[in-house]
Amino acid sequence: MAHLLREMGLDFVETAPVRLVFAREIAAPPERVFRALAEDVPGWTEWFAAVTLARPTSPTLGFARAGGPPSARGREIRLRGGTRFEETVLAAKEPEVYAYRADVTNAPGARALVEEWRLTPAGTGTRVQWTFAADGTAAFRFTLKLARAGLGRAFRDAVTSLDRRLAA
Template sequence: MRGSASIGPVHECRKIGLEFFETAPFRLEASVEVDATPGRVFDIFEDADAWTVWVPPIKHVEWTSPKPFGVGTTRTVTMSGGLLAEEEFIAWERGRRMAFYFRRASQKNLLAFGEDYQVTDLGGGRSRVTWRVAMEVGGVNRLLMPVTGPLVRVGLRWMLGRLRRYIQRTGAP
């Protein structure tokens, strides 16, 4: 696993299903409209290097499954702050939806974590991207969530703005 030796040990996270995005103890959601077709949005989602541009906490993405991507696809993501995550996709409908959960992570207080990206075709070469984050954390982080939650929500909106600008710079459809 790339980078795991320098980051430290990884810990198992609880497997989740799509219902977790409705029932998790901590849930966030943000949306943005972009000048791109759903297919173009997914081209960006499938580009490992693009993630490091529009999601600055991400330092490296490595797809560990071959294309075509689908349910069961895996990737490893290295993030700032020393977080390494092994992800498995639990939903993949190209042009519509992709969702993953952390199978393993280098921060043991992440008991369960997932992200869900839904893309809605608005017509005319435009789409709405909705990003949902759901998690269950342990330890002191559980107590901090009411305070940090609003900051994370602002961060999601900021990163979706970066996605919109990335799409504008790199062109559509």
């Protein structure tokens, strides 16, 4: 059953009870990586194996609840296994940062979730850093901590696949 999450800002990335941070350097330049993250939302299914559906939405539930602008951007995401998210884009600053918060999910125990993709030039390529910031029930937080290795592996595989896709 889907439920509303707390509306968190970008600062939650630094203060969340659970923060999982992963980083990897790839050959693609930051501008191309940013466009793949922020502008080609449907393309996520091509390089992030866990994502089965990704589509932009507007306006989003989060902005609607806050009385925000009707042009606010959001995303609908579905993962392998059936987890779903309705998200609000919090930051899209090319080529440095792309971040979003989950407003609605069917993930049991989740109370707040913000993800940030930070892109830094690394030679001719990019250092991609993904921060997964979350809060929830004790069981949810414990499960996320146990899932750290798997999430790290999923991130590495996804970013490697994205780099190959951008090189093609």
